[in-house]
Amino acid sequence: MAVEIRQRPTRSRRPQASKVASRNSLNDLTGKQWIKRTKSWLICDSRRYHRNRNTELHPARYPEELVIEFVEFFTKRGQWVLDPFAGSGATLIGCHETGRHAVGIELSDRYADMSRQRLTEQGASGCHVLNGDASRVDDPAFWEAGLNGTMSDLMCSEDSLPRFDCIMTSPPYWDMLRRSRGGVQSTHKQRAKQGLDTHYSDHDADLGNICDYEEFIEALGGIFDRCARLLRHRGYMIVVAQNVRVPEGEVRPLAWDLTRRISQTLSFQGERIWCQDSKKLGIWGYPTVFVPNYHHHYCLIFQRK
Ligand SMILES: C[S@@+](CC[C@H](N)C(=O)[O-])C[C@H]1O[C@@H](n2cnc3c(N)ncnc32)[C@H](O)[C@@H]1O
Numbered sequence: 672m673a674v675e676i677r678q679r680p681t682r683s684r685r686p687q688a689s690k691v692a693s694r695n696s697l698n699d700l701t702g703k704q705w706i707k708r709t710k711s712w713l714i715c716d717s718r719r720y721h722r723n724r725n726t727e728l729h730p731a732r733y734p735e736e737l738v739i740e741f742v743e744f745f746t747k748r749g750q751w752v753l754d755p756f757a758g759s760g761a762t763l764i765g766c767h768e769t770g771r772h773a774v775g776i777e778l779s780d781r782y783a784d785m786s787r788q789r790l791t792e793q794g795a796s797g798c799h800v801l802n803g804d805a806s807r808v809d810d811p812a813f814w815e816a817g818l819n820g821t822m823s824d825l826m827c828s829e830d831s832l833p834r835f836d837c838i839m840t841s842p843p844y845w846d847m848l849r850r851s852r853g854g855v856q857s858t859h860k861q862r863a864k865q866g867l868d869t870h871y872s873d874h875d876a877d878l879g880n881i882c883d884y885e886e887f888i889e890a891l892g893g894i895f896d897r898c899a900r901l902l903r904h905r906g907y908m909i910v911v912a913q914n915v916r917v918p919e920g921e922v923r924p925l926a927w928d929l930t931r932r933i934s935q936t937l938s939f940q941g942e943r944i945w946c947q948d949s950k951k952l953g954i955w956g957y958p959t960v961f962v963p964n965y966h967h968h969y970c971l972i973f974q975r976k
Contacts, residue, residue, distance in 0.1 A: 672811055697910075699747050708744045711942065712967075715740070717950040721764065730757040730848055730868045733841050733911055733968075737945060739766025741839055741970065745907040748835035750863055751825060753899055755805035760786025762839050767795035774798070774822070774833070776805045779872045806874040806890075809897040834903045841911035841968075842877035843871065845887045845925060850918050857953075885946055892932035899936045899975060908937060908973045911945065913965060920960075926969040937973035945970055 690701040697730035715737045738761055742752055748770040754762035757775025763786060766773035777783040790798050801817040811831035825833040848870040862869050871879045881887040912926040930939055947966045956962035
């Protein structure tokens with residue numbers, strides 16, 4: 672009989688200092704903890720989200736537990752993380768809970784306010800939200816106006832831009848939120864009925880409003896090129912993305928196309944697959960065609976070399 676072995680996402684624990692190798696320049700993990708986090712898949716399901724009516728408003732969040740899994744591997748305590756598509760602030764909260772500093776950029780005023788409120792409630796003074804367009808991430812004026820000098824220790828004097836130890840983010844998955852599958856039970860319809868957001872915003876700069884697929888990949892790739900300028904030498908960037916199926920039936924390999932595009936600037940180091948094991952299955956193609964229930968995302972790992 673096949674036995675399913677589940678990897679339990681670990682709660683943030685302070686590693687035993689004595690067991691952390693003195694040569695470990697990447698993180699604060701012991702050898703045993705390090706090895707566990709190199710498995711190419713992990714289960715992190717809906718029970719792992721911080722939930723309240725406020726965060727539920729956002730239509731596409733990832734769990735704070737997922738953030739913890741990665742920032743504990745790719746940074747040490749006290750280091751700085753950037754999320755250019757901060758949404759409800761999951762990256763910032765995960766960083767605060769593990770003693771990291773973070774900056775999130777978010778286009779929507781509503782979601783930026785939501786993140787700020789969450790940070791205030793948690794007393795997370797080491798984490799900040801900038802309300803604006805991530806395509807301005809390498810514009811010194813954007814940082815100057817947004818942070819009022821609060822991060823002066825992070826600024827590089829050469830180009831007046833901050834340097835981050837790690838970037839962790841999840842961008843819009845093309846304009847998929849705009850394309851309701853229309854089924855009676857679709858998540859889109861259920862959310863609309865409950866008065867929750869079904870797309871991010873109507874803003875022109877919102878990447879979730881670009882309908883042309885190639886144009887979307889190029890616009891997003893351009894933002895990641897700019898983010899890469901802010902990543903320190905040998906720093907890692909983790910991008911959570913998914914292949915998507917359009918309602919007409921075709922699957923667009925978004926995660927793979929994005930990997931190819933980002934690889935023009937950063938070195939692709941592999942992926943970890945985030946499995947959602949408790950998500951409800953939809954009966955999309957039954958009983959005539961195969962339609963996958965996409966319950967996994969790719970956590971794509973890149974490094975600046
Ligand atoms: C997939 S969501 C991020 C969710 C986030 N990881 C969380 O768990 O809450 C993508 C976010 O990117 C934002 N966004 C879209 N275009 C943007 C842009 N040009 N600059 C900054 N944020 C943008 C959207 O408003 C949305 O909140």
